[in-house]
Amino acid sequence: MRPVYLVSGGVSKFAKARPDVTFQPMVKEAYDYALKDLGLEFRQAAELVDGTVASYFSDHFMRQLKAGSMVQDYLGLTPKPSKRIEAGGATGGVAFQSGWEAVASGRFDICVVYGWETMSRVNTWKGNEFIALASDVSFDYPVGGFYSGYYAMMVVRHMKEFGTSVEQMALVSVKNHNNAFHNPYAQKRMNIRIEDVRASEMVAWPLTMLDICVMSDGAAVTILASEEGLNKLEKATGRRPKPAKVTGVGGGIDAMRMADRPHGEVILLPHEKPEDYKGLKYPGVHSFRAGRMASKTAYQMAGITNPLEELDFIELHDAYTSSEIQTYEDMGLCRYGEGGKFVEAGKPFMPNLDYGYRFPEQGKIPVNPSGGLIACGHPVGATGLMQAVFALWQLQGSIGKHFGSNQLQVKNARRGAIHSHAGTGTYVVVSILEKGF
Amino acid sequence: MEEQEKKRVKLPETDEGTVLFNVPFPKDLKDLKGMAPIIIRQPYHIDYIHSYGQDSPFFAGLANGKLLGTRCGPCKHTYGTPRLHCMYCGNECDWIELPKEGAVHTFTICHFGSEEFLKETPFVLILVEWPGVDTLFLSRLVGVDSLQPSLDWVGMKVRAQFKRLSKFKPTDVYFVPA
Structure with missing residues (x-):
């Protein structure tokens, strides 16, 4: 295995709904940002990128199969090789590691991992149904399949076993919402307190609306490279990328x-x-x-x-x-x-x-x-x-x-x-x- | 004229499923980039022919008032939700009948949910445990006040009840306080 570097990235502003675009231009927003931050032109990237990993979870949300290739062509990366990763909520993390594998193995010097989801195309309760299909459809889903319910059951046991309190959970919400207040990419930027979390609508006892993440439309892109990939990028852009090493x-x-x-x-x-x-x-x-x-x-x-x-x-x-x-x-x-x-x-x-x-x-x-x-x-x-x-x-x-x-x-x-x-x-x-x- | 003699061919016009018949359109195509998105309804319905396969005896059991689990012969691992093959030694398990009475391992009350179950909210989900049974079983609990949940419900003795009219779903069994 050879060392792998994360050289650049981009994120679209996450939103409840992005009806203004289909998924391809949304991914391009993140991709263009990643290229610009690297100082790389669109055409240069099309030449230098060896292949990609497409990261998206549910075919149900868009009712569009093979969506990965639609993004690949929108990014001008056809006919480079690509594959799609699906791993439920961990899709993005697994896709990132798949990109790492492609570079570490020596197959690619430069690999783009792009991911997105457009969850606004169905109502929230329908989205919950799609997500709940990621539980056993013979034994779990038909009983009342609802992920917030599953997590609530897990934490009730945590509370019983260890004495964890709803106020401690609310503090996580306080922390993350208050942090996001300073993050322009975040969907919910709020200064809240423990009482706000507990007073918000109960979803699955003891979890309230503010204990739970929301559904979003959004895209993110990472560009991974080997040492040789770094050299190629430096040659193309005239400047050395400032990467993170995986x-x-x-x-x-x-x-x-x-x-x-x-x-x-x-x-x-x-x-x-x-x-x-x-x-x-x-x-x-x-x-x-x-x-x-x-x-x-x-x-x-x-x-x-x-x-x-x-x-x-x-x-x-x-x-x-x-x-x-x-x-x-x-x-x-x-x-x-x-x-x-x-x-x-x-x-x-x-x-x-x-x-x-x-x-x-x-x-x-x-x-x-x-x-x-x-x-x-x-x-x-x-x-x-x-x-x-x-x-x-x-x-x-x-x-x-x-x-x-x-x-x-x-x-x-x-x-x-x-x-x-x-x-x-x-x-x-x-x-x-x-x-x- | 020659064109007038051509027979006109047309697709028939219908209004089924249409919610939007026309939109304003600018004279100058440059203005199209400022256009609001067109959003339409796309219905999608599927009937699956779902087989319970090797798990079918469990559903036959519910229809006959029996709650079935499985037990591995060699390692004796006992499953509160059946699986035909043991997760630990790979051997084929045998069907066993589980006790009607168990206890609440954990629970929640769903005030919201998937579309299919929205009309049933609030409902109580529980994982049931039995002494000597290594894994749990997901079910519904009825007969408790869903507006007054308490951590004390964990450990509550509960008893299986069966629907008279089987729907061949895991909800053919549910639990009530014992």
Whole structure:
């Protein structure tokens, strides 16, 4: 395997609905941005790019099969090779890793990974139905298939097992919405408080509207390159790209049906001991074994032994405030069961922002500095790639340039993680990015 | 004239499914870029011929007032939601009858949902657990106050009830407080 670099990226402004365009021009917005940031002309890119990965989740949302090739031709990248990745909510993260594989293997020197989703083409309740089809259609969906319901059941068990509170979950919403206030790409930019989260409409007890991400139309693009690819880009543009190096990729899968998850032993990270989890039945429905597996394998590859100390920030898949708390634990930022206390202490908040609360340990490791899915939106195929783009900008120190404000720039960010998650914890991938210049 | 002698061919005009018959159109084509998008309704309906395949006995069981799970012969792993092959040793499992009485492992109340279930909201989803059974079962709970949920519901003893008129869906069984 050879080193792989993330050289540039772009994101369309995520919105509830983009009826002004079909999906192809929306992807082109993100692609043009990525090219411009690199200083590369459209025609030069068409020549230099060796192939692409198309990242989109649901054929139902558009009722259009083979949509990937329609984007490929719109971007002027025909007849270069491409493939489509579908991995539920983790589609973007898995597609990113697929791009990494294409470059690491030596097949491509320059690979474009483009992703999008247009979820506004059906009503929200129909969208919920489409998404719920990503649960067993014989045993799960017909009982009342609804992803917010599934996540609510998981966190009820987390609350019962560990004492996690709805106020702790609401703090995640406060953090992510307030962060997004400074992110012009975000769909929901709001300064809110715990009371606002609890007072918003109940969706699936105990999760309210503000505990849950929304459906969106949006696109994101990343450009990956080998060392040789970097040289080609430098030659074409006359300037050396400022890339992030992809130093770890990890993944995991768990049983589709939550009901099938085992009640066994915790998969330990290097900084944990079996005694930490005496008597805990794992993962049950309170934790994501696939998220732990993805973290463990990504950390192993990147040489990370204590993520809390060795990562500067994380963009993780907060489809629900509850799943952000559960993911702190899967990723080993705290022990299993301590996710609620972790957010209560202020650790995943930005150190420099005023959230209207006093935290004893604010800013230990910013999680979702961008605002995450909860505030940025979740156009599924674009989401994991959006995380990669925001992570690149953090590592470049270029958040100010791209967001028009430095408020969300993590100071001296050298290493970050992105985490993409599907189903009820069914597919999870984690990638580690490091400053590469 | 020659053109007038040509027989006119036309597609028949109908108004089925049409919600928009005409839109304003600018004289200058340059103005088209400022046009609002045309958004139309596209209905789509599918009837699947869904086979439960190897899981069919479970649904036959519900129609006969029995809740079935499976158990692996060699490793004894017992599944509260049936699977024909054991996840751990790959062997074919046997069908077993699960106890009518179990307990709530976890629950939620759905106040919103997929289109198909919107008219049933609020409804209560539970995962049922049984002692000695290694996995859980997703079902509905009725007979509790869905406006007064409490964490104390976890652990509540519940009892399976079966619909008299089977629809051959997993909702042919549901649970009530025991």
